[in-house]
Amino acid sequence: xxxxxxxxxxxxxxxxxxxxxxxxxxxxxxxxxxxxxxxxxxxxxxxxxxxxxxxxxxxxxxxxxxxxxxxxxxxxxxxxxxxxxxxxxxxxxxxxxxxxxxxxxxxxxxxxxxxxxxxxxxxxxxxxxxxxxxxxxxxxxxxxxxxxxxxxxxxxxxxxxxxxxxxxxxxxxxxxxxxxxxxxxxxxxxxxxxxxxxxxxxxxxxxxx
Numbered sequence: 535x536x537x538x539x540x541x542x543x544x545x546x547x548x549x550x551x552x553x554x555x556x557x558x559x560x561x562x563x564x565x566x567x568x569x570x571x572x573x574x575x576x577x578x579x580x581x582x583x584x585x586x587x588x589x590x591x592x593x594x595x596x597x598x599x600x601x602x603x604x605x606x607x608x609x610x611x612x613x614x615x616x617x618x619x620x621x622x623x624x625x626x627x628x629x630x631x632x633x634x635x636x637x638x639x640x641x642x643x644x645x646x647x648x649x650x651x652x653x654x655x656x657x658x659x660x661x662x663x664x665x666x667x668x669x670x671x672x673x674x675x676x677x678x679x680x681x682x683x684x685x686x687x688x689x690x691x692x693x694x695x696x697x698x699x700x701x702x703x704x705x706x707x708x709x710x711x712x713x714x715x716x717x718x719x720x721x722x723x724x725x726x727x728x729x730x731x732x733x734x735x736x737x738x739x740x741x742x743x
Contacts, residue, residue: 540666543637549697560587565630576608606695694729
């Protein structure tokens with residue numbers, strides 16, 4: 535039995551992602567960070583922002599088209615970070631977004647007791663924590679086997695998927711962000727996301743059929 539919870543933190547201090555959403559008056563989504571610090575101890579973060587939003591200051595634009603742009607910045611590895619604090623409980627963070635200066639984090643606690651401990655800790659250390667939703671999945675079916683035909687993937691889709699997996703793109707925290715995986719493959723971030731989306735759709739079709 536699994537749990538998924540979402541918390542909202544209005545105007546968190548020392549959160550560049552939340553600050554960008556307030557200054558640009560736009561949603562910031564697909565937030566990711568590298569699990570391996572730089573030599574100076576800093577952490578690399580990336581996020582998506584609508585193309586027509588005001589660009590943030592002092593942040594590197596690594597991709598942009600007529601839909602959205604991807605920005606990258608470094609932050610101190612020892613700076614207070616709500617998302618990384620959640621992960622210290624061994625709890626994976628599934629999604630992070632910011633709107634109007636407020637941060638929304640979706641994560642998967644092991645059980646209700648763990649959720650209570652996490653929310654209580656965040657409330658004491660950061661304040662203003664709001665539990666937005668809590669979803670409990672049904673009991674898994676024991677002994678159910680799914681055969682996945684990897685032959686449905688093109689050679690390029692398999693290469694992209696395997697490279698992203700080996701570099702830790704699907705881990706929480708991420709071992710590599712989208713820009714780093716794209717650089718390894720010699721493609722841009724938009725092409726990477728297209729290949730990953732197509733590959734994952736094919737695999738999910740097999741699993742859920």
